[in-house]
Amino acid sequence: MSNTENNNIKKERFPDRGSLILHFLKGSKSLFIISVIFSALTSVFALAEPRVISFAVDSIIGDKEPEPGIISGTILTVGGGLESLKNGLWKVAAIIIVLAIVRLLCKFFFQSFNARAEEKFVRRMRDLLYEHIIRLPLSWHGANMTGDIIQRCTSDVDTVRRFLAEQLTNLVRITVLIILAICFMVRINPILTVFAVMLVPVIIGYSTYFYTKISDQFEKVDTMEGRLSAMVQENLTGVRVVRAFGRERYEKDRFEAYNEKYINSWVKLMRLLTQFWATGDLSGGLQALIIFGVGTYMCVKGNLTAGEYIAFVSYNAMMIWPVRMLGRMISEMGKAGISIDRIRYIMNSDEEDGMRKDEIVSADMTDTDGEKTDADYRKILSGDIVFEGVSFEYPNSSGGSETITDVSFTIPAGSTIGIIGGTGSGKSTLMYLLDRLFDVDDGKGKITIGGVDIREIPRSVLRSYIGIVLQEPYLFSGTLAENISITTQEMVMSEVTDAVRTAALTETVEKFSKGYDTYVGERGVTLSGGQKQRTAIAQMLIRKTPIQIFDDSLSAVDADTDRQIRAALREKEDGATTIIIAHRISTLMHADRIFVIDEGRLAESGTHDELVALGGIYAKVYDLQNAAIEKLSTGANGAEEYE
Ligand SMILES: Nc1ncnc2c1ncn2[C@@H]1O[C@H](COP(=O)(O)OP(=O)(O)OP(=O)(O)O)[C@@H](O)[C@H]1O
Ligand SMILES: [Mg+2]
Structure with a gap:
């Protein structure tokens, strides 16, 4: 991405709907074009049929002099002249059968090309969307609702798919059909054609009107359905909370109320649709009636032959349905426009930079000329970490x-550093800044590692050297071993067992009948809070990063396990810079240095002894926790209090 423009106007990647669609169409465009051509050919062959019949009725069965034209010319050539045709009417039937077969073949090719194009298009659209979404910064995810993003990736994607694969191809086919039908009709009888097309603008007009109304209602139903499924999803995910607080009845009532609203909207939609179809049928019938009336009159008067009459009525019947569809398409295309815009919003949001491989190769390191190698980065990231x-x-x-x-x-x-501070004081935030999940703004200080501003280190590189055990670990659906080795290229069992040992999880794993193959996450064994934390620790340790962060990662394990893990960590002696965030003084009292954070500021720092001697916040917390421990260890007295 070049940054040569000096103006502040941010250029959107996809300034309009067309550019986005074209981007998604890469690889499927020609397939779509071929399918559209076949679809148009279907119309052409369908329209030829009535012409053949009218020729047969007028010139083969009747005595009308054949008019020059492509169709009559072809029939005469294929059938071996008028005389031969008169003696073998079956030839006309054969021509009609051949026409029908060719039409079916066109339809077959249309559908198979269309299906392939559609499948390619949707796959590309989903892949690109997903790839983009997982690269969007955390701040973007914080500002956008998950449910809404999912809706955009599912139902909006589907609307765009339908727009391209169904509506656009249909539009071409229908337009070809209507135009050609009118041309044929004009050739047969211009005056009767005027009667036939008289109602067309009316039908298109009211279809568009109805469908706009129907679309609006449809959107309402859609939103309600979204809310309803969000409700179900929330309740299923939070089923424990619902049970624990006895909220079943409340949730059921809330669901029923919504469901009722949803049903009412649905009924309203159905009523609109019924009105639409009824009016449509009526106008279609009216048009057919006019053609029957005027056509018959003309026939009787001798202005129209029987064959022409049959062909005309067929063309009219062929045209009515597409004309009605046209209105529907016009309004549905409006709906597709909204969906494209909703997807465009996502695709136009800026990805976190430094996350793409191609960017990393050309990563701009301001104070060096050459590119940095992996070893260079490891050296830098094994240096001192400085917050300024x-x-x-x-x-x-x-x-x-x-x-x-x-x-x-x-x-x-x-070194090993401990960070302590009240809840909400900003401890985790400091780590997010170090990992560049959020960036420090210009003029708001800087963070350097090994003397290099971390904003100059591509995010993906930085993160591959910083191991962080998040405060709220999340396990994916999969086996325990898969979860632990999720961040590594391939699973090496000896490394998994090593990491598990350091995380004091070996005993737990041995207790599971399936050991490392125990399925965890959704639909799997539910791990306890402490087991989950230790799994997350193992997950981080396996990466062997030069910087290791434990964000409140020992809070859910007992003091004994806590000690065991810390001892194992010390034993590793891999020279990693270690940051331990904890609320329990015993977890971090042995750290080389301890920082006390209070309301986003560094309040105190020093070794355990220095901080106790200082008599500040740390000393106070230490006294409190000590008193509690003493109370517990006095055993009998403590127990008496509960009796
Ligand atoms: N993604 C976020 N967007 C906006 N505000 C946030 C976000 N994450 C945290 N905060 C706010 O920033 C403040 C510091 O949060 P932080 O998670 O850093 O605290 P903490 O010291 O780690 O607390 P705890 O000990 O409870 O984990 C809190 O007031 C919190 O509400
Ligand atoms: Mg925190």
Whole structure:
């Protein structure tokens, strides 16, 4: 991406609907074009049939002099002249059968090309959307509702698919059909054609009107359906909360109320559709009646032959349905426009930079000329971590207050650092900044590792060297071993068992009958909070990164396991710079240095002993936790209190 423009106007990647559709159409465009051609040919062959019949009635059965034309000329050539045809009417029947077969073949090719095009198009659209969405920054995900994103990826994608694969091809076919039918009709009888097309604008007009109304109602029903399924999804995901708080009845009533609204909207939609079809049938019938009336009159008067009459009535019948469809298509295309815009919004949102491979190759490192190799980066990221006057405010924070204010500290390479602070004080936020999940704005300080500003290190590189155990671990559906090795290229069992040992999870795994193949996540064994935390620790350890962060990762394990894990971590001696965030002083008291964060500021720092001697926040917390431990360890007295 070149950044040569100096103006501030941000150029959208897809400035209009067409550019986005063309982007998605790569690889399927020619298939679509071929399918449209076959679809148009279907119309052409369908229209030829009545012409053959009228020729047979007038010139073969009757005595009318054959008029020059492509169709009559072809019949005469194929049939071996008028005389031969008069003696063998079966030849006309054969021509009609051949026409029908050719039409069916065209239809077959249309459908198979169309299906292939459609499948390619949808796959590309979904792949590109998904690929883009997972690269969008966390702040974007924070600002957009998951349910809405899913709706855009499913039902909006489907609307666009229908627009291209069904409506657009149909539109071409129908337009060809209507135009050709009118041409044929004019050739037969211009005056009767005027009667036939008289009602066409009316039918298109009211179809468009009705379908706009129907579309609006459809959208309402759609939204309601979305809300209804969101409700079901929430209740199923939070089924434990629903049970634990005895909210079944409340949830059931809420669901029933919504469901009723949904049904009412649906009934309204059906009523509109019924009105539409009834009016449509009426106008179609009216038009046919006019043609019958006027046509018969003309026939009797001798202005129209019997064959022409039959052909005319066929053309009229062929035309009515497409004309009605046209109105529907016009309004449905409007709906597709909305869906395309909704998808365009996602595709126009900026991805996190430094996440794509091609970008990383040309990553712009300001203070070097050559490109950095993997080894260079490892060296940099094995250096000291320095926060210099860092302030930060979340992009969607409403109060305009800073979460982090002027924080400066140094974490020497290879040391172990403890971070403690009240809940909501900004500990996790500091780690998010270090991992570039959020970026420090210009002029709000900087974070360097090994002397390099982390904003100059591509995100994917940075993250591949920082291991972080998130405060709220998430397990994917899969086996335990798969979950632990999810971040590695391939699963090496010895590495998995190593990581599991350090995370003090071996005993737990041995207790499962299927061991490492135990299925966890959705539809699997439910791990306890502590087991989940330890799985997440193993997941991080297996990556062997030079920086390792434990964000409150030992909170759900007992003090004994906590000690066991810390001892195992120390034993590893891999020289990793380790950051341990905890609320329990015992978890981090042995750290080389401890930072106390209070309301986004660095309040105190020092070793455990220094901080206790300081008599500040840390000392107070230590005293409180010590008192609680003493109370517990006095055993009998403590137990008496509960009796
Ligand atoms: N993605 C976010 N968007 C907006 N505000 C956020 C976001 N994440 C956290 N915050 C806010 O930032 C503040 C600091 O949150 P943070 O998670 O860093 O606290 P913490 O010190 O880790 O707390 P705890 O000990 O409870 O984990 C909180 O007030 C929180 O509401
Ligand atoms: Mg936190």
